[in-house]
Amino acid sequence: MTLIRFAKWDEKVRQANxxxxxxxxxxxxxxxxxxxxxxxxxxxxxxxKSYL
Structure with a gap:
């Protein structure tokens, strides 16, 4: 996953509320x-590793 793909995912999550x-x-x-x-x-x- 790239930083750009993560940013797009993050934006979708925020819009979904x-x-x-x-x-x-x-x-x-x-x-x-x-x-x-x-x-x-x-x-x-x-x-x-503590987050995965």
Whole structure:
């Protein structure tokens, strides 16, 4: 997943106005670079692994 695809997903979640998804989207927005780094490079650090 690229940062652009994540941004599009994030925008759709915000427009859908589902409370539970907003919480997930907020967490993903805070940690998006670390999370996407794992999927793009299969490398992570301890803080990233705690979210996956």
């Amino acid at each position: 589902f409370k539970r998804f907003k919480s997930i989207a907020r967490t993903m927005s805070i940690h998006n670079r670390n999370i996407l780094n794992y999927f793009n490079n299969r490398s992570a650090n301890a803080s990233t």
